[in-house]
Amino acid sequence: MNRREMMGATGLAAMGLMSTAAPTAMGQMQHGYDPLAIGYDAKAGKYVLPPLPYDYNALEPAIDAQTMQIHHDKHHAGYVRKLNAAIDALEKARADGDYSDIKSLSRAVSFNGGGHTLHTLFWHNMAPVGKGGVPSGKLLEMINRDFGSVTNFKNQFIAAASGVEGSGWGICGMDMLSKRLLIIQGENQQKLSTWGLMPILVCDVWEHAYYLKYQNKRGDYVKAFWDVINWHEVAKRIGTHA
Ligand code: MN3
Numbered sequence: 001m002n003r004r005e006m007m008g009a010t011g012l013a014a015m016g017l018m019s020t021a022a023p024t025a026m027g028q029m030q031h032g033y034d035p036l037a038i039g040y041d042a043k044a045g046k047y048v049l050p051p052l053p054y055d056y057n058a059l060e061p062a063i064d065a066q067t068m069q070i071h072h073d074k075h076h077a078g079y080v081r082k083l084n085a086a087i088d089a090l091e092k093a094r095a096d097g098d099y100s101d102i103k104s105l106s107r108a109v110s111f112n113g114g115g116h117t118l119h120t121l122f123w124h125n126m127a128p129v130g131k132g133g134v135p136s137g138k139l140l141e142m143i144n145r146d147f148g149s150v151t152n153f154k155n156q157f158i159a160a161a162s163g164v165e166g167s168g169w170g171i172c173g174m175d176m177l178s179k180r181l182l183i184i185q186g187e188n189q190q191k192l193s194t195w196g197l198m199p200i201l202v203c204d205v206w207e208h209a210y211y212l213k214y215q216n217k218r219g220d221y222v223k224a225f226w227d228v229i230n231w232h233e234v235a236k237r238i239g240t241h242a
Helices: 003-014 026-031 065-096 102-124 137-147 150-162 218-226 231-238
Strands: 168-175 180-187 197-204
Touching: 065 102, 102 197, 137 150, 137 180, 137 231, 150 168, 150 180, 150 197, 150 218, 180 197, 197 231
Parallel strands: none
Antiparallel strands: 168 180, 168 197
16 A cells, blocks of 8 residues: 555545445555546456445445445446446447347447446445534535535435436436536436536435335435445545536
8 A cells, every 4th residue: 555545545444435345355445545547457457346445334224235235236236246247348339340139239338337337436435423524615615605504515415316207316427528516317327427427426226225225215215325434535526626
């Protein structure tokens, strides 16, 4: 580990966010804090499933341990596996000069790549109750500027996430054209996006994210999600872009 990486790991431990029973190798922490960087192993040239940055039960009672375990270990792992498979299949298609499957392979990259990115952000933009802080600094300035108040931002985000049609995501991102924050309703893992929107806060509203505990009450789940947002991480996603 270099100094920056060490500080990242130390910071996580200090925040009580680093699991002592991480489900996959701690070697994946080598990239430090950036949640997207740990979703890819540059040496192997493969996407990888990053470990949860906390224990399965860390977000209870908002999100139960069984849901977290199945969601991370089965659903997210599946997107990573299928994304790598699609990338491999495209390499073979180029080698063979056979693009007969291009439509399904391109779709697989979008769907599974979107799923991998959004889930990686999702795990990191949550923290145990009381550990996530509150919006502050530049993030708070941007929220007030673009939504009028934190309350407006909260109400719009909860309404958007709760109201996604079918499976999808509530997403707040920075529009890289205007540098303003926008809230959108993403469908599936890749639809209803807008190019150039860099996600900074995402809430998975697929039924697999809440159905064991909340059944059909998606709105209750989204309200509970609000209490486990890791605002430190959301602020880091803005970073130097603002
Ligand atoms: Mn999911």
